[in-house]
Amino acid sequence: MFKGSFVALVTPFTNGEINDDEYQSFVDWQVNEGTHGLVPCGTTGESPTMSHGEHKHVTELCIEAAAGRVPVVAGAGSNSTAEAVDLATHAEATGADAILVVSPYYNKPTQAGLFAHYEAINNAVGLPIIVYNIPGRSIVNIDIGTMKKISALSNVVGVKDATADLSLPAQVRREIGADFCQLSGEDATVIPFLAAGGHGCISVTANVAPALCAEQHNAWNRGDVAGAQAVQDKLVNLHQAMFCESSPGPAIYAVKLLGFCSDEMRLPLVGISDASKAQVEAAVFELGLLG
Numbered sequence: 001m002f003k004g005s006f007v008a009l010v011t012p013f014t015n016g017e018i019n020d021d022e023y024q025s026f027v028d029w030q031v032n033e034g035t036h037g038l039v040p041c042g043t044t045g046e047s048p049t050m051s052h053g054e055h056k057h058v059t060e061l062c063i064e065a066a067a068g069r070v071p072v073v074a075g076a077g078s079n080s081t082a083e084a085v086d087l088a089t090h091a092e093a094t095g096a097d098a099i100l101v102v103s104p105y106y107n108k109p110t111q112a113g114l115f116a117h118y119e120a121i122n123n124a125v126g127l128p129i130i131v132y133n134i135p136g137r138s139i140v141n142i143d144i145g146t147m148k149k150i151s152a153l154s155n156v157v158g159v160k161d162a163t164a165d166l167s168l169p170a171q172v173r174r175e176i177g178a179d180f181c182q183l184s185g186e187d188a189t190v191i192p193f194l195a196a197g198g199h200g201c202i203s204v205t206a207n208v209a210p211a212l213c214a215e216q217h218n219a220w221n222r223g224d225v226a227g228a229q230a231v232q233d234k235l236v237n238l239h240q241a242m243f244c245e246s247s248p249g250p251a252i253y254a255v256k257l258l259g260f261c262s263d264e265m266r267l268p269l270v271g272i273s274d275a276s277k278a279q280v281e282a283a284v285f286e287l288g289l290l291g
Contacts (some may be wrong), residue, residue: 026260035070059072182197201213244279
């Protein structure tokens with residue numbers, strides 16, 4: 001079971017190139033701060049603008065820096081099934097613990113097409129697969145019936161749910177079972193998601209406040225609901241700041257404030273506005289994250 005606070009890692013760039021040293025230093029800090037798992041090459045890591053070679057390289061950097069201390073769930077999604085299979089088989093060969101596979105975006109497959117996509121990836125690897133359902137970005141939603149069918153595939157172990165529909169975890173738990181891992185993709189709704197049957201979160205906010213995000217889940221898992229809620233109360237403004245513009249703009253700016261890298265991103269993403277910078281700075285300072 002994958003549970004707790006998994007960080008959707010940002011990717012540091014310097015003059016348009018991936019900065020290997022900054023990336024691995026950041027991964028090491030995340031582990032030392034108590035993050036329960038690492039997710040390289042997701043949307044927050046700017047996977048849409050990476051070449052396949054860069055994508056594989058970042059996965060390798062993450063696995064090397066993690067050094068087996070926490071699980072690495074490698075992003076391996078694409079709107080091309082063949083490309084997703086290629087990334088998935090590479091993640092397996094490199095030593096990832098699992099893969100995160102986003103529903104195909106832009107080409108709008110049917111429910112039958114979604115199942116066929118995940119079936120092909122399932123049949124190509126032996127790694128645990130976490131399905132990533134994010135209709136706000138991919139346009140298509142994986143229906144509960146399709147999710148149940150996908151969950152029966154031999155390697156599919158869970159879902160990252162970024163629908164923001166808090167009725168879904170209970171439905172999934174009822175239809176698929178309590179052992180099907182449910183990870184939220186929405187930082188701001190973690191507590192109600194856990195209460196409805198979830199197991200953890202793949203978090204943007206954890207890039208900036210990994211210790212607090214981990215403590216929230218630690219408190220919940222030891223039955224300290226009030227303690228988990230108290231952490232969530234502290235994080236409210238930071239959660240909002242992380243999505244004041246398109247992710248990962250606010251997150252990479254906050255990581256820059258922490259001193260790990262620049263806030264450089266790849267086009268078509270550009271630096272966040274001055275107003276958004278002020279919001280991010282206020283949230284970071286409020287939590288005392290800059291000492």
